Each structure stands twice: as structure tokens, then as C-alpha cells.
Amino acid sequence: MIDRPARKYGGLTLPGTRIPDVGRRPSYTVEAEEGILGNCGLMGVCDEAGERMSGELAVRSMASMHDRGNGLGGGFAGYGIYPEHPDHYAFHMMYADEDARQDTEFYLARQFAIDHEEPIPTRAVRGIQDEPLLHRYFCRVDAERLQETQLSEADYVVHAFMDINSGIDGAFVASAGRNMGAFKGVGFPEEIGEFYRLDEYAGWTWTGHGRFPTNTPGWWGGAHPFCLLDYSIVHNGEISSYGINKRYLESHGYQLTLRTDTEVVTYLFDLMLRRHELPVEIACRALAAPFWKDIDLMAADDKEFYTALRTVYGPGLLNGPFAVVLGMADGMVALNDRIKLRPLVAARDGNRVYVASEESAIREICPKPEKSWMPRAGEPVIARLRGAAFGAAPQSVPAEVN
Amino acid sequence: MAEVTFTRPEFRVRIDKELCQQCGRCAHQCGWGVHKMDEETGYPVPDSSKCGACHRCVTFCPAQAILVEKNPLAYKGSDSFSPELRKAVWRQAETGGVLLAGMGNDKPYLRIFDHLLLDACQVTNPSIDPLREPMELRTFLGRKPDKVEVEYVPDGDGVKPKLKTEMDRLLQIETPIVFGGMSYGSVSLNVHRSLAMAAKELGTLMNTGEGGLHADLQPYQDNIVVQCASGRFGVHADYLNAGCAVEIKIGQGAKPGIGGHLPGEKINEEVSVTRMIPQGTDALSPAPHHDIYSIEDLRQLIYALKEATGYKPVSVKIAAVHNVAAIASGVVRAGADIVYLDGFRGGTGAAPTVIRDHVGIPIELAISVVDQRLRDEGIRNRASVIAAGGIRSSADVAKAIALGADACAIGSALLVALGCHLCQKCHTGSCSWGICTQKPELTRRLDPEWGAERIVNLVTAWSHEIAEILGALGVNAVESLRGSHERLRSLGLDQQTQEILGVKPAGIGH
Ligand code: SF4
Ligand code: SF4
Numbered sequence: 085m086i087d088r089p090a091r092k093y094g095g096l097t098l099p100g101t102r103i104p105d106v107g108r109r110p111s112y113t114v115e116a117e118e119g120i121l122g123n124c125g126l127m128g129v130c131d132e133a134g135e136r137m138s139g140e141l142a143v144r145s146m147a148s149m150h151d152r153g154n155g156l157g158g159g160f161a162g163y164g165i166y167p168e169h170p171d172h173y174a175f176h177m178m179y180a181d182e183d184a185r186q187d188t189e190f191y192l193a194r195q196f197a198i199d200h201e202e203p204i205p206t207r208a209v210r211g212i213q214d215e216p217l218l219h220r221y222f223c224r225v226d227a228e229r230l231q232e233t234q235l236s237e238a239d240y241v242v243h244a245f246m247d248i249n250s251g252i253d254g255a256f257v258a259s260a261g262r263n264m265g266a267f268k269g270v271g272f273p274e275e276i277g278e279f280y281r282l283d284e285y286a287g288w289t290w291t292g293h294g295r296f297p298t299n300t301p302g303w304w305g306g307a308h309p310f311c312l313l314d315y316s317i318v319h320n321g322e323i324s325s326y327g328i329n330k331r332y333l334e335s336h337g338y339q340l341t342l343r344t345d346t347e348v349v350t351y352l353f354d355l356m357l358r359r360h361e362l363p364v365e366i367a368c369r370a371l372a373a374p375f376w377k378d379i380d381l382m383a384a385d386d387k388e389f390y391t392a393l394r395t396v397y398g399p400g401l402l403n404g405p406f407a408v409v410l411g412m413a414d415g416m417v418a419l420n421d422r423i424k425l426r427p428l429v430a431a432r433d434g435n436r437v438y439v440a441s442e443e444s445a446i447r448e449i450c451p452k453p454e455k456s457w458m459p460r461a462g463e464p465v466i467a468r469l470r471g472a473a474f475g476a477a478p479q480s481v482p483a484e485v486n
Numbered sequence: 487m488a489e490v491t492f493t494r495p496e497f498r499v500r501i502d503k504e505l506c507q508q509c510g511r512c513a514h515q516c517g518w519g520v521h522k523m524d525e526e527t528g529y530p531v532p533d534s535s536k537c538g539a540c541h542r543c544v545t546f547c548p549a550q551a552i553l554v555e556k557n558p559l560a561y562k563g564s565d566s567f568s569p570e571l572r573k574a575v576w577r578q579a580e581t582g583g584v585l586l587a588g589m590g591n592d593k594p595y596l597r598i599f600d601h602l603l604l605d606a607c608q609v610t611n612p613s614i615d616p617l618r619e620p621m622e623l624r625t626f627l628g629r630k631p632d633k634v635e636v637e638y639v640p641d642g643d644g645v646k647p648k649l650k651t652e653m654d655r656l657l658q659i660e661t662p663i664v665f666g667g668m669s670y671g672s673v674s675l676n677v678h679r680s681l682a683m684a685a686k687e688l689g690t691l692m693n694t695g696e697g698g699l700h701a702d703l704q705p706y707q708d709n710i711v712v713q714c715a716s717g718r719f720g721v722h723a724d725y726l727n728a729g730c731a732v733e734i735k736i737g738q739g740a741k742p743g744i745g746g747h748l749p750g751e752k753i754n755e756e757v758s759v760t761r762m763i764p765q766g767t768d769a770l771s772p773a774p775h776h777d778i779y780s781i782e783d784l785r786q787l788i789y790a791l792k793e794a795t796g797y798k799p800v801s802v803k804i805a806a807v808h809n810v811a812a813i814a815s816g817v818v819r820a821g822a823d824i825v826y827l828d829g830f831r832g833g834t835g836a837a838p839t840v841i842r843d844h845v846g847i848p849i850e851l852a853i854s855v856v857d858q859r860l861r862d863e864g865i866r867n868r869a870s871v872i873a874a875g876g877i878r879s880s881a882d883v884a885k886a887i888a889l890g891a892d893a894c895a896i897g898s899a900l901l902v903a904l905g906c907h908l909c910q911k912c913h914t915g916s917c918s919w920g921i922c923t924q925k926p927e928l929t930r931r932l933d934p935e936w937g938a939e940r941i942v943n944l945v946t947a948w949s950h951e952i953a954e955i956l957g958a959l960g961v962n963a964v965e966s967l968r969g970s971h972e973r974l975r976s977l978g979l980d981q982q983t984q985e986i987l988g989v990k991p992a993g994i995g996h
Contacts, residue, residue: 322611324960327972335861343996360633366647370634373963376624389636389649395626395656396634396867398965404611405960423619423962425612 124308124320125152125273127440128291128409129449130416130467135435136164139282141449142290146273148448149441153294155211157307158276159268161259161316161411162287170263172199172222173241178304179217180254188248188255195244196223204267209279212271216256216304220265238313238358245312250341256304259311262413266316268293268307276307288469291411293318310346312354314413319346320441321406321426332399349408352400357412364410364417365464370397372422372462409439415468424461431456437467492576497539498557499532505551506530512543512552517918517928518911538909542918574839587839588912588922590740590831590876590898598850598979599882603992605973607960614957621953622963625893627870628656628799628823654823655799657731660689661949662887662964666828666874666897667713667735667803669695671748671757671769672835672912673901673922674929675702680904680937682706687942693895696735696746696771698760699728711801714791716745717771719761723794731824732791733801734784736775739832739849739875741841742805746771748835752915752924785820792821799823806830806852806875807845811859818860818869826895827852829875833898835922836913849875850889854987857890857969880951889987890969903944904937972996 127145131137142160166174175192179185192198204218225237233240245257259266264287267280273294277283293308309316323329323345330340330348336359338351349371356367370393379390394401405425410417418439420428431438431446431453438446443456459465499520501512508528512521520537521530537554544552561569574585607613614621635650665685670678678692678700685692686709693711698720703710712729714721726732737743748769758765778784788800801824802817804810814825829849834842853873860866873886874895883894902908905919912922920931956964959973967973975992976984984991 322960324607324611325966325970327970328966328968330972331861331969335864335866362634363636363647366634366636375620376622377620385648386646388653389647391626392649392651392653393634394965396630396632398963399969401963401965403961403963403966423614 124296124318125149125294125441125445126292126308126318126320126407126409127438127445128289128318128411128416128418129436129438130289130469131436132415132467132470133435134164134288134469136286136288137290139165139277139285139287139290142292143274143277143282145440145445145449146277146292146294149294149445150272150274152296152441153272154296155272155275156270157268157295158271158273158293159266159307159309159318160273160277160280160282160290160292161264161266161309161311161318162282162285163264163289163314163411163413164287165265165285166222166263169200169222172224173260173262174265175221175223175260176204176258176265176267177217177219177221178256178258179219181217184252184254185217185219187252191248191252192221192223192244195229195240196221197226198223205281205284206279207281209271209275211275212269212279215269215279223260241313242354246339246341250339257311258305259309259316261311261314261316264311264314264316264411264413266309266311268309269304270307289411289416289467291316291318291409291416293320306342306344308346309411310342310344310350312350313358315350315353315357316411317346317350317353317408318411319349319406319408321345321408321421322404323348323402323406324404325401326404328399329402345406349402349406352402353410356397356400364412364415365466366393368417368419368464369393369462370400371402372419372464373397373401374462375422407441415466417467418459418465420459420461420463422462428459428465429456430459430465437465439465491580493573494559495534495537495557497534497537498555499534499537500553500555501530501532502549502551502553503529505549507549507551509548511546511548515542515546515918517542517916517923517925518914538911540907540909540911540918542907585839586836586913587842587910588834588836589908589910590833591843592910593843595830595848597876598848598983598987599876599878599885601977601979602850602885602987602989603975603977604881604884604888604955604959605975606958611960613960614962616950616953616957619957619962621956623661623949623952623956625659625662625964626656627659627801627872627892629654629869630656630867632867655797657691657799657824658689659691659893661945662891662893662952663883663945663948664691664711664872664893664895665693665900666832666895667693667695667711667733668897668901669697669713669719669748669835670700670760671697671719671752671924674920674924674932675700675756676929676932676934676937677901677904677921678703679934680932680941681900682710683934683938684941684945685709687938688945690945691730693733694729697748697757697769698762699725700756700760704728713803714787715771716773716775717769719763719769719771722762726791726794727796727798729798731799731801732795733803733824733826734775734787734791734822735803736778736784737803737805737807737828738834739805739828739830739846740834741837742807742830742846743773744838744841745773746836749913749915754924757924781816781820784817788821801826801872803828805832805845806847806849808847810847810852811855814856814871815859815863815865818865822869824870824872825856826872826874827856827891829873831876832874833901834912849873849877849886851983851986853886853889853891854971858988880948880955883948884952884955884967885974887964887968888970888974889989890971892968899944900941903940904932 200222308318356362407426407428429443433453518536637650638645639648681692696715710729711731713733715735750766802822803826806829830846870892873891877894917923920928971988974989977992
């Protein structure tokens with residue numbers, strides 16, 4: 085066991101804890117084989133006007149939910165954080181050793197034009213140990229190379245992401261989106277935030293997560309957010325429909341290597357938003373579908389629409405307790421399961437939309453929001469960057485559902 | 487040598503004269519004439535050789551004076567040449583004929599369903615109480631598009647989503663249980679009436695089987711699938727349009743590759759009108775459809791039926807045979823909206839025993855390989871899979887769905903609900919329960935209202951049980967169990983069978 089003394093973070097005093105000494109992770113797939121169960125805390129904040137906020141805000145909000153995690157995983161995603169490389173795919177890499185790094189760099193150099201690379205800056209934090217090698221690469225996709233493969237640019241990047249995660253031992257892509265990045269690891273969220281020096285970044289959207297894995301040692305790659313392209317997911321809950329969701333995704337060519345619910349949620353969003361071009365509020369209605377008893381009461385055309393949505397996306401229905409926050413290039417979406425078995429609170433203040441597992445985590449960084457509410461089961465909270473449209477949805481769709 | 491039969495009766499029927507009230511009911515009730523009243527003594531004298539243990543007499547004897555027991559006659563033991571096989575040899579030596587049997591394969595092959603266990607939630611994810619929360623069993627059968635396209639239309643001050651994708655017609659059922667095809671002719675009209683009324687009340691589907699649709703059943707057409715089999719009995723344009731979908735029957739689990747034979751005795755006037763064949767003639771369904779000798783021919787028939795019906799869903803029923811995955815894939819590509827898989831335990835009114843007991847594969851394996859094949863080919867959404875042939879309980883339904891079926895069809899279980907005791911003598915046409923017979927004195931024993939109520943009760947009970955299973959699994963819609971092998975574990979299956987099923991052994995977690 086490792087003793088962590090009581091300490092202060094921002095204005096908060098955090099209690100001391102004992103956490104299991106999980107030692108060094110033997111391989112990057114052990115946890116995947118064990119499965120992950122857990123109960124967690126999460127938050128998200130998005131400034132719809134695109135004004136950038138210090139990462140410290142997200143860290144402080146998560147710190148107030150310290151007790152929702154057990155120190156075995158914490159992480160953040162920030163959007164708008166790389167203004168100097170806004171169009172590059174920022175590969176945030178975790179390596180178990182030098183071999184993994186060399187293999188990955190060989191691979192990346194072959195697949196991409198790397199315009200800049202550097203170690204991800206960190207600072208020593210008590211309690212954070214055995215971190216993997218952390219490195220980031222700002223990559224461009226070579227037009228000629230893309231032509232050869234006949235893939236869309238997004239698919240090309242997804243292939244690379246999957247190749248590395250499933251093919252290179254000891255290498256893990258934490259994120260590979262544009263103007264965004266995931267910062268995650270084993271530790272309490274506020275420790276992870278300090279370790280990654282998030283106070284030195286500014287972004288218009290931040291999401292955060294603290295994990296409570298119940299039966300497995302944490303590992304750095306397994307912490308949230310889980311990312312694909314510009315999408316990032318933080319998730320609290322367990323997907324009881326995992327088996328069929330996974331098979332549904334596999335028949336669409338996704339390789340699910342991690343055996344985590346979060347991976348499934350991320351890929352389902354990718355399938356619906358990017359590949360099927362569904363507006364995000366519609367994708368949410370497919371993932372946390374309205375009940376038939378409610379559909380039966382709808383007007384004929386609505387009934388037709390929701391019946392089609394449910395019958396087509398039935399295998400993608402997320403069943404079981406969950407609250408998720410999806411970060412995207414152009415905003416943020418929070419969603420609860422269809423009978424709200426996990427907590428989720430939302431608030432708005434000016435241009436900013438906040439969501440969190442606990443209202444206190446919102447009030448910690450926004451003491452007096454204009455309004456705060458408890459989103460209903462299956463009803464998404466959507467924050468959109470001005471001028472941005474999700475998928476095919478027109479501008480006139482209300483900015484949030486509440 | 488004189489006419490001597492070597493086969494001794496399977497059962498022994500005994501009357502307890504101390505209890506018998508000499509009422510004569512047993513003689514009246516038995517369709518096979520087991521009981522004859524002795525005019526002198528006033529007691530029934532049973533002829534055990536005719537008894538199939540259907541329990542009709544036992545059920546109606548007011549004095550509980552009838553004992554039907556297994557004939558204890560000893561045979562010199564042999565595990566390989568069992569008394570059953572010896573009897574078959576004797577019967578064939580006597581008659582020179584093919585042995586016939588009714589109902590499904592009763593041989594002790596491995597019952598895979600009984601080696602599969604379902605999961606449940608504990609602690610980390612909550613189970614759901616079906617008595618307090620909605621639990622959705624509603625299912626849609628038919629072809630679904632790959633994706634949904636949306637457009638936004640004005641709605642008051644704002645906009646709302648509207649469906650842009652053109653959807654094929656789907657069959658909505660309120661529980662993932664439909665009725666398998668049982669033809670009028672093999673079963674009585676009262677059975678058909680019971681099934682139609684029950685299907686309507688349950689919000690599910692009955693299936694005409696290949697004997698056409700009696701005019702009395704017109705009001706139930708939204709809940710009736712009309713079948714078009716190789717004999718094309720009773721098939722005409724109005725018939726094809728008389729249901730909500732059409733089923734092409736290629737094969738049947740109880741007798742894959744074999745045609746049908748309804749003996750002339752069962753072709754009375756009404757059956758003859760419905761089937762459009764002369765009264766008293768044998769109704770022979772050829773083994774293959776004589777216009778289907780390849781998958782292209784099947785495609786033509788599918789589209790001919792769609793044209794004839796204004797594009798109602800077309801189901802294709804095939805027996806589960808060795809190559810079922812490839813066949814099902816071809817059937818889906820040929821345009822079928824539903825693939826109906828019938829496993830080797832499926833029931834029948836009459837089949838050659840050798841075929842019934844030795845041809846085909848278990849439905850559990852067929853579901854799994856077909857579902858996987860359609861997924862691998864990216865066409866799983868193009869057709870629904872109905873699994874039949876050996877579905878005996880709600881647990882079987884839940885397991886079949888977890889293996890990948892959209893819904894299950896049941897037949898034998900429905901007849902059992904109506905009184906059938908699985909005596910396997912359906913082919914004789916003298917069913918004492920009035921189920922698979924056309925003799926008016928027997929068919930009137932089944933009151934359709936009573937029959938419908940029993941079937942509604944049965945399916946409602948199973949649906950409640952499936953809801954309990956879903957609740958324990960922590961999901962509130964049946965689509966979250968469908969194809970979720972992850973929620974199944976095997977107990978006592980060999981490794982290869984587990985791999986084919988895609989199921990891990992019990993004791994292994996995620
Ligand atoms: S039904 Fe029972 S009581 Fe009546 S004659 Fe037969 S055995 Fe006797
Ligand atoms: S339907 Fe009648 S004849 Fe056939 S098995 Fe059942 S009871 Fe026996």
C-alpha cells in the first residue's frame with residue numbers, strides 16, 4: 085500500500101488516503117483482459133464563445149470530487165490548447181519502454197509528416213510514479229500518401245490509431261486529434277493535472293475524470309478520457325449491452341482491443357457522428373433511446389422517425405447505468421442512460437455550459453451559475469461553439485436541451 | 487406363417503375395477519379405440535397396442551381408474567441394438583415401408599440450450615426491476631437500412647428532425663415470440679382459430695403453414711404470415727395478400743430435404759376448398775420447389791411475391807443443415823427480409839422417422855453461425871433471423887436471442903398448451919385432443935376461445951419471464967441482449983462447440 089498524506093489543492097483540503105501499490109504495469113493489455121468495472125466522477129466545461137480557460141479550472145473542479153475516485157486513474161481532455169499547431173494531429177503517446185518508442189516513431193514517420201515533436205512536459209508530483217515515457221508528435225497527413233490509400237483523412241488517422249494500439253507492444257495512443265489532447269494516468273485527477281502542468285494550457289472545452297476501478301490495478305492508458313480523432317469520452321458507469329455493442333462495431337470494422345465500455349461509447353459516437361453523419365442530438369437519441377411507450381404517444385411523423393432510429397440502431401443502444409461527457413472539436417455533449425442510473429448535473433453561466441457528477445464540482449469553479457438543472461434520463465446537454473454545427477444539424481437547433 | 491406381430495405394445499393400460507364407474511367415457515374419448523366397453527361385464531377392456539400415452543382417457547376418467555404405464559417387458563440388453571431398433575426392424579420386416587413419426591426428434595442428442603447459462607448483474611451495475619421499470623420486448627422483423635438519414639423541417643418556431651431514409655415495411659411484434667407454421671389440414675381449423683385469436687391479442691404473428699388460409703380467418707390478417715410451400719396449396723393472389731407477410735418454405739427442421747404428405751383421410755370438404763385440391767386425395771408437397779433449383783430462382787420468387795403483395799416482407803424458411811450459414815447468406819442476398827431457421831428438433835405432423843431423427847443440426851449452432859456470417863458480410867441488418875425447432879421455454883428464447891436470433895418461433899409448445907401430450911401419433915389423423923385431426927367428433931373437442939386463452943397465457947408468462955431475465959441482466963430492452971454472446975457462458979460443452987457458439991466457459995469473467 086502507498087500512503088498519501090492529506091494535502092491542499094487550490095482552496096481545498098484533501099484527506100489522506102491509502103491506495104494499493106500496483107507496481108509497474110507488466111503489459112499494455114493486462115487490464116483489457118481483466119475487464120474494468122467502476123464508479124467514477126466526471127466533469128466538463130465548454131465556453132460557447134470560444135474563450136479559452138486555464139486547465140486549472142478543470143483540475144480544481146475534479147479535485148472537489150476527490151472521493152469519487154480511488155487514485156487509480158485520472159485524466160483530462162482540453163480543446164483549443166494547441167493554437168500554434170491547430171491543424172496538426174497531435175499524437176499523445178505513452179510508451180512502456182524505449183523499444184515501443186522506437187517502433188512507434190518508425191511507424192509514425194512512415195505514415196505522417198511530423199512537423200514538431202517533444203516530450204510532454206510534466207513536473208514531479210508526490211504520488212505519481214512509474215509513469216510511462218510521454219511524448220507528443222504534431223503530424224500532418226501527406227496528400228500523396230492519402231491518395232494511394234484511397235482513404236479519407238479521418239479514416240487514415242483512425243487506421244494509424246488502431247495499428248499502434250493493437251500492433252505495437254507497449255505503445256498506446258492517448259489521443260490523436262487536432263488542437264486537442266488527452267492528459268491521463270494513474271493517480272488522483274488533481275495529481276494528474278499537476279503532473280501534466282495543465283495550469284499552463286488554455287482551452288475552450290475541458291473534460292475531466294477520476295476513476296474508481298474496483299477490481300483491477302489501474303494503468304496509464306486505461307484512464308479516461310478515451311479518445312479517437314477529435315472525440316474524447318469521459319464516462320461513469322457500466323454498459324450492460326457491451327457484448328452486442330462490440331459485435332455491432334466489429335461488423336463496421338472497428339477493432340476493440342481494450343475491453344472497456346468507454347472504448348465502445350467512443351466508437352459508437354464515431355460511427356454515428358462521423359460515418360453516418362447523424363446530428364449529435366439524434367445520435368444521443370439512438371444511444372439512449374426513448375421508450376416505446378413514449379414513442380407510441382408521439383405525432384405520426386415523429387413516431388416514424390424514432391421508430392426507424394430505434395430499429396436501425398438497436399444494436400448500438402447503450403443499456404445500463406452511465407453518464408458520459410463527449411468532447412468534440414466544436415463543443416461538448418453530456419448524456420445519461422435512459423433511466424438515469426448515474427448522477428449528472430448541468431449548469432449555464434453566460435457563454436459557459438458546465439456538467440459534472442456533483443453540483444459542488446460546478447459551484448467550485450462557478451459559484452453562482454445563472455441556472456443549474458438535473459438533466460433528465462436520456463436527454464443530452466449540448467454545448468456548441470458559436471458558428472459550429474454538429475453533423476448536418478442546422479444552426480437553428482436550440483443550443484441545449486433541458 | 488399367420489399374421490403375427492413381433493412388436494409388443496410400448497405402454498400397458500390397466501383399469502382399476504374397484505374404482506371404475508363403468509361410465510364409458512374412456513371408450514368415447516380415445517381417438518385410437520384403445521378402450522372397448524365389454525357389454526357383459528360393463529367394464530372397459532383396453533387394447534394396449536393402440537395406446538400412445540396421450541392421456542386423454544386419463545384426463546377425463548371421473549374415477550382416476552386408468553393407469554398407463556411403460557410396458558415393463560424385458561429385452562435382452564444391448565446398448566447398440568436397442569429394443570427400439572429391434573422393433574423398427576420387425577415393423578419394417580412386416581410392412582416393407584418407411585417408418586413415420588409425428589412431432590420432433592426425440593433422440594438423446596446433446597441439448598446445447600441446457601448447457602448455456604445466462605448472466606446477471608451484481609453491485610457494479612444494477613439489475614432492473616421489471617415490475618417497476620419499463621421492460622421492452624417489442625421487436626421489428628424485416629429489412630433495416632444501414633443507417634438513418636435525417637432532415638430538419640420547420641416545427642413551430644424551431645425545427646425538428648424528420649426521417650429522410652425510405653424504410654422497408656417491418657413487422658412489429660410485442661414479444662420476440664412468433665408462431666411457427668402449422669398447416670390447416672395437418673391441424674384442425676379450431677387450432678388455426680385459436681392461434682389467430684391469440685396472435686392478435688398478443689400482438690404477434692401466426693403462420694398458416696402450407697395449407698392455405700380458411701376464409702374465417704380473414705379478420706386476423708394483420709397477425710398472419712401466409713406460407714407458400716412447394717405444393718403451392720391454396721396459393722392465389724388474394725391469399726398472398728391476406729396476411730401481413732409471405733413466407734417461402736424451402737425446408738423444415740423435422741424433415742430437411744423432404745416433401746410433405748397429408749393423407750387423403752384428412753382432406754375433407756373444407757380442407758379441400760382451402761387447399762384447392764380434390765376431397766380425399768393425398769396432398770403431396772414435392773421435396774424441392776419445382777421452380778427453385780438455385781439461389782437466382784429463389785430471388786425471382788421472392789420478388790414475384792413482393793410484386794404480388796405490394797412489397798410486404800418476405801420470409802424464407804430453411805432447415806438448419808450443415809451449410810446453413812452460406813445458405814442463409816444467399817437467402818438474404820436474394821432479397822429475403824426474414825430468414826427463418828428451423829433446427830433439427832423441430833416438430834412435424836408426419837415425417838419419415840429416419841429423416842426426423844438423423845438429419846440437420848441443432849438450432850443453437852445454426853443461429854450462431856448464421857448471425858456471425860451475416861455480420862462478417864456486413865448484411866446482418868438486411869434481414870431478421872427467426873429461430874425455431876426445439877424452443878421449449880422462455881429460457882430457450884432468451885438464450886436463442888443472446889446467440890443472435892431476432893425472435894423465436896414456437897410450434898410444439900403451442901400444441902402442448904392446447905392439450906397435446908407429445909404422443910407422436912399425429913400422422914394417424916386420430917388425435918384424441920382434437921388437434922391434428924379433421925374428424926369432426928374430435929376437432930370439436932377444442933374450443934377456439936379456450937385454446938386462444940391458453941396460448942395467450944403461455945406466451946404472456948414466457949414474456950414476463952424474459953422481462954425478468956433482462957432485468958437481472960441490467961438491460962431494459964431486448965435489443966441489448968440480442969446477439970450478446972458476452973451474457974452467455976457454457977457449462978460442459980467441448981471447446982470447439984464453444985468456439986462455434988462464440989461463448990466462453992462458465993467461470994471466465996469478461
Ligand atoms: S373413463 Fe374411467 S370410470 Fe369411465 S369407464 Fe373408463 S376407466 Fe371406467
Ligand atoms: S397433436 Fe395429438 S396426436 Fe399429435 S402428439 Fe399431440 S396429442 Fe399426440
